[in-house]
Amino acid sequence: MQTDKRILIPTDFSDNAWNTIVYAMQLYKGSSCQFDIVHVYDVHPSQLATTLSSQRIGFFQDLIKKESEAGLNSILDDISNSYPDSTHVFNVHSRKGDFVDVIKDMVNTQTYELICIGTKGATGARALFLGSNTHSLIKNVDRCPILVIPDEVNFSPIRSIVFATDFERIYYKAEIKPIKKIAKQFGAKVCMLHIYDAPSLSHVQNYNSGALDNYFKNLEYEFYVVPNFSGVTKGITSFIDEEDVEMLAMINYKHSFLEELIREAVIRKITFNTKIPFLVIPSDT
Secondary structure: OOOOEEEEEEOOOOHHHHHHHHHHHHHOOOOOEEEEEEEEEOOOHHHHOOOOOHHHHHHHHHHHHHHHHHHHHHHHHHHHOOOOOOOEEEEEEEEEOOHHHHHHHHHHHOOOOEEEEEEOOOOOOOOEOOOHHHHHHHHHOOOOOEEEEEOOOOOOOOOEEEEEOOOOOOOOHHHHHHHHHHHHHHOOEEEEEEEEOOOOOOHHHHHHHHHHHHHOOOOOEEEEEEEOOOOHHHHHHHHHHHHOOOEEEEEEOOOOHHHHHHHHHHHOOOOEOOOOOEEEEEOOO
């Protein structure tokens, strides 16, 4: 079947990864779509040699490959039993190698609309923790938007999207396109959120916000400017809680707030407290 869109979904066979597949199926319900579900495994002979004889290393690698393929076939069975949309096609891929390298290779050789990946909630808190694989993708994959699905988030129709930005850079159509597509599909309102330190916008910020006016002119949208009382992260999460939105979107510029947030999430084990899917869009610069 010829499809309009291709979505890439990495899996580790966890409940969170299955929830991500279900979310993606619901997000694109009614849209002709191919889902490529990939499991990446990596075996280092130098590490195995400490516990296994060289004769058994090949057997062990083959066993891991078979387990990967069996897990993917089990996912296909689960999808079949969940009454999938008739316009959806599902392919599975078992790949050996480094996780980020495999995903980058797939993105570079195929045109994907989106990568959907799950990440587990922080223990004892309803929070989003950028785990090592998710963090690595955001840091290293710059040719495809990434939708991060927090643990145990159930799909609900997208009524509003928070686009957190500082208006400091020129916006390109390719950066805005993923937000517009989802907003148009669901008739969602786009809430452009700026957490400010200065009480008024600079000339550059006014110019760039005007460009957003033009980009979103055929959609429902609104600008929100919120004072930075307790940090950008807290400002965004508080807005999400107060406005009851279904998705957060940000452009992943180099040397930006998002880059700093990613660094903190890994090095300092800081959680980014959002209960909604997080759309990370690579910058077009």
